[in-house]
Amino acid sequence: MAVTTPQAPAPETATREIFMSEALREAIDEEMTRDPTVFVVGEEVGVWGGAYAVTQGLLEKWGPDRIVDTPIAEAAIAGLGIGAALTGSRPVAEFMYSDFMGIAMDQIVNQAAKNRYMFGGKAKLPLTYRAPFGAGTGNAAQHTQSLEAWFAHVPGLKVITASTPYDAKGLLKSAIREDNVVIMFEHKAIYAMRGHVPEGEYLVPIGVADVKREGDDVSVITYARQTHHALEAAEQLAAEGISVEVVDIRSLYPLDTDTVLRSVRKTHRAVVLYEAVRFGGFGAEIASQIQELAFDDLDAPVLRVGAAHAPVPFSEPLEQASFPDTAQVVGAIRQSLQGVY
């Protein structure tokens, strides 16, 4: 498996830039400092430091009672989080890959998501699940899926994902403070992306989208790593005088429909971009909401750009072609503008 291990510490400057994995680590570390009931549990989160180095150094700092290594047992990891959360702790449970959540599906979907409701609102589950997802790392079909729509479909779960280190830190801190079950999907291909993260305390609220680039001609509604493809496409098209707005939803549930609609009502065109299999993906929900709520504002059908209807293939040219890249996003934007379908 490809394991990304950031090396150098970020310089302490006014425009401090750090890796996303470091931003996530800071979020966990700060929340552990703030609240003694916060602890981390998962496979290889301790000595190894997390498969993607997010918890690196935390075992040394906090010890084995706060950074809890488990055997390979995803259902147990999910259940450890539930039982501990129900009884007064605030766990941050890591799945090494979101693909492995299938093994824990009952615990996540039938237990964690439903306990509060089934128990008549008497239970509280301050529980965060973290899960690396996404393609592009050469890890093949069982380590690269984008399954976020599965979980966004389940009442009782909140689902978030970040495109920048800044958002990653602020969202994860908000998730840990939530008295609800939050699943944070972290795109593997951008753990090693650097970005500005200020010193000191801040939160990014769950359920609030972020306009990453303003534009007038077409809106690209997206999240996680695909945000960067959208931004690259916007940059390329700006040279031709095409003005693209990029909306990073950041939360799948709750979805900030207002921000999405505000953008579409301005540009009158929408491309929904996501890395999951296009058919039945979360983009379908966004597209559906746009046409239900802003039909009269649209000058073109809402387009979806997503991955091929196939498991993620291993071979690099196949894998790279299986999910959207910048060129595909550019093509979809042109299609939306030209009205040729």
Next chain:
Amino acid sequence: MAEQQPVSTNGRAGGDDASNGVLEQLTDDQLRWIYQIMRRIRRFEETAEEAFRAAKMRGALHFYIGEEATATGVCAALDDGDFITSTHRGHGHCIAKGARMDKMMAELFGRSTGYCGGKGGSMHIADIELGNLGANGIVGAGIPIATGAALGSKLRKDGKVTVAFFGDGAGPTGAFHEGVNVAATMNLPAVFVCENNQYGMATHADFANAAAIHNRGPAYGIPSASIDGNDIFEVYATAKTAIDRARRGEGPTLIEARTYRQKGHTVLDQKNYRTKEEIAEWVARDPIERFVTAVNESERLDEDDFQAIDGQIECEIEHAVAFAEASPWPTVDVIERDVYVE
């Protein structure tokens, strides 16, 4: 309690010796509590069955009748603040952990005054304040949650123990293995209590489990015991040993309590998978009758004690049904409420 026979690691603990002298060591109040809880469970379910057959409630009812000694004996050995996870056959665990029958009955009736406001029903009653982390509609699923509660207690150093109740039907599930194995590797304060009531629906426990569940203890490096789940004294003594051990930080124990579901799987039952003779054989080993006989022989409580408790329970039952029937249905505006903490 005085020192009990230690639970062995060879799966042969318990046995007749485990119950010897236990009655004598229990106070009269404890004996009354045990009788009261077992009778409450029995009468609650008999009453629920009547209500179900009278079409006053719907869904699924899984009866615990015949298994009362297991929940009661285990919970008698727990402290108030300790935790349990329960099963789809969970009424007994709820009552033994101190649940109110009026709120339980109202929940079975689907009323707004029920434990879950009518959103859970028979299979999802929980009372977090009492330490009942919930009945569960998924077989085996409470086991990893119990392990999590035990991990929480270890990390918080709150001195609490968690008991996971589950049936023989959970033995084949992955959740059993993951939950017990992790608890053992982390040396958590958990006790895993398998209520082997012989059948998962119509499937016999011996068919479902390649080897007896109590034999798995050594595989996880934890003590295990095979006990008569219809002998309240043996259940209590074995549970007490395991719970005390867990509380001392010495790790989990696996207990298999052999018992029998006298009723069908639910109100609806195929009745084609066991003989009347087999049922009669187990009814003759009824845990409440055995308790009463033993107590009578010891001359610790007399008929007046039992009658007083029976009378009180009939009042409670009458109240529970009246409360449930008089309670309002939930209003539909609550459908999307309590999905999240707002």
